[in-house]
Structures are given as structure tokens and as C-alpha cells.
Amino acid sequence: MMNENDKKRCELRAHMFKALAHPVRIFFLEKLKEDSWCVCKLAEEAGIPKSAASKHLSQLKEAGLVDDEKKGTMVEYCLTAPCVLEMASCAEGAVLANRRKNLGL
Amino acid sequence: MMNENDKKRCELRAHMFKALAHPVRIFFLEKLKEDSWCVCKLAEEAGIPKSAASKHLSQLKEAGLVDDEKKGTMVEYCLTAPCVLEMASCAEGAVLANRRKNLGL
DNA sequence: TTCTAAGTTTCTAAATAATGAAACAAAGAA
DNA sequence: TTCTTTGTTTCATTATTTAGAAACTTAGAA
Numbered sequence: 001m002m003n004e005n006d007k008k009r010c011e012l013r014a015h016m017f018k019a020l021a022h023p024v025r026i027f028f029l030e031k032l033k034e035d036s037w038c039v040c041k042l043a044e045e046a047g048i049p050k051s052a053a054s055k056h057l058s059q060l061k062e063a064g065l066v067d068d069e070k071k072g073t074m075v076e077y078c079l080t081a082p083c084v085l086e087m088a089s090c091a092e093g094a095v096l097a098n099r100r101k102n103l104g105l
Numbered sequence: 106m107m108n109e110n111d112k113k114r115c116e117l118r119a120h121m122f123k124a125l126a127h128p129v130r131i132f133f134l135e136k137l138k139e140d141s142w143c144v145c146k147l148a149e150e151a152g153i154p155k156s157a158a159s160k161h162l163s164q165l166k167e168a169g170l171v172d173d174e175k176k177g178t179m180v181e182y183c184l185t186a187p188c189v190l191e192m193a194s195c196a197e198g199a200v201l202a203n204r205r206k207n208l209g210l
Numbered sequence: 211t212t213c214t215a216a217g218t219t220t221c222t223a224a225a226t227a228a229t230g231a232a233a234c235a236a237a238g239a240a
Numbered sequence: 241t242t243c244t245t246t247g248t249t250t251c252a253t254t255a256t257t258t259a260g261a262a263a264c265t266t267a268g269a270a
Binding site: 016018023027063 | 112115116117126128130132135172195
């Protein structure tokens with residue numbers, strides 16, 4: 001049976017994955033892999049209003065995946081755990097391979 | 106600017122992470138790391154109705170993270186991409202370290 | 211001070227996801 | 241065949257997430 005420890009651990013991990021479960025947030029993380037970016041640039045790149053961009057970024061920050069730093073009127077965001085992205089491509093490879101298999105290709 | 110390729114790739118990855126974004130599904134994947142399990146055993150372990158367990162498992166399957174096989178009246182599920190779990194612990198480590206930092210510990 | 215640009219927060223509406231119960235389907239056993 | 245066990249699907253309800261617009265805050269420039 002699932003005990004309290006299991007529950008805590010699974011909730012923590014699920015919470016982290018939830019932060020990754022949106023295309024815009026993945027896009028932001030990929031951008032941040034190269035450099036720091038401010039909110040307005042990221043919003044422009046993604047083609048969404050800055051209020052939405054700000055909310056996505058604060059979710060990423062809350063999950064511990066990015067960090068921010070004020071610079072004048074701007075706020076620069078940067079990656080804290082670059083391994084998260086490597087992991088994404090590893091998993092994607094496995095998932096794609098499996099999909100091909102299930103489609104009989 | 107985000108192009109069509111970016112969009113497709115980010116959507117695919119976000120979709121995979123969405124499948125991971127639930128404590129019960131993480132718990133199931135951890136169980137499947139060791140062995141194959143049938144739906145009713147997994148449901149019992151998690152303490153949820155089998156209908157719910159079945160739905161969580163079909164989400165994992167749809168995302169390409171698990172595979173199933175009929176055995177009599179039972180259906181056994183197994184992991185397709187064990188690296189997904191290693192990735193989870195790697196990311197968790199990074200995230201926890203960052204949280205500690207932000208709390209000033 | 212006044213104006214402007216950058217970010218965040220609040221608000222409401224719309225879309226998605228999660229839940230449990232019950233109906234349904236399939237494979238074996240009695 | 242009839243009963244039982246295992247899984248899946250459907251349904252209605254609830255909860256969560258996402259969205260954009262507008263209000264608000266802050267820092268710096270004019």
C-alpha cells in the first residue's frame with residue numbers, strides 16, 4: 001500500500017511535472033537554456049500577452065525550475081536546472097520510439 | 106519568433122509531461138519500474154477505484170510511457186521508457202536544491 | 211513632477227482534467 | 241449456460257487551469 005512517504009514524494013514530482021506540462025513553458029525553458037531573457041522578450045517570442053508570460057514564468061519559478069533577477073524595470077529569468085531539458089529530450093526519444101512501434105512502423 | 110516546428114516540438118513534450126503530472130501516475134510508474142502489474146493490483150495499492158486506475162493507465166499508454174498486454178481477464182502494464190524515472194529523480198534533486206537556496210538554507 | 215516602459219496581480223469567462231458510480235464487455239470457472 | 245472476476249467506458253459533477261483585459265506598481269527618463 002501507498003504510505004505517507006510515497007504520497008509526499010509522488011506529489012512533489014507530479015508538481016514539478018505539472019510546471020513542465022505546457023508548450024509555452026517548455027518553449028521558455030528552451031530559450032533560457034542559451035541565455036537569460038526578460039519577460040517582455042519571452043512574451044514577444046511566444047506571441048502571447050506579457051501578463052500570460054509573467055504567469056507562466058512564476059509557475060516555473062515556484063516549481064524551482066527558474067530564477068529571476070531584477071534589472072531596472074526589467075526582470076531577467078534564467079534556468080536553475082539545465083538537466084531538466086536534457087531529460088526531456090531523452091524521454092521524448094523513448095516515447096517517440098514507442099509510438100512508432102505501436103503504429104507498426 | 107516561435108515557428109511551426111517549435112510549436113510541434115513543445116506541444117509533444119508538454120503532452121508527455123502532462124501525463125507525468127499526477128501523483129497517482131507517478132506512483133504507478135514507480136511500481137512498474139520493478140515489475141509488470143495488473144490494473145486491479147495497482148488500483149488497490151493506490152487506494153483508488155479501478156475505473157480511475159484504468160483511466161490513469163490509459164493516459165500513460167497514450168503518452169507512450171507504458172505498454173499493456175492481455176493475460177486472460179487481466180491486463181498487465183509495463184514501463185516502456187525507464188529513463189523517464191531516472192530523469193524524475195535528477196530533476197527533483199535540482200529542484201530541491203534550488204528551493205533550499207531560495208529559502209536561504 | 212510627469213510620462214513611459216516593464217511586470218505583476220486581479221477579475222471573469224472558457225476550457226480541461228479528475229472523480230466515483232454505474233453500465234458495459236470479455237474471458238474463464240462452475 | 242450462468243456466475244464471477246477484470247477492465248473499460250460513459251455519465252454527471254467538481255475542481256483546476258488557462259486566457260485576455262484592465263488595474264496597479266515600480267523604476268527610470270524627460
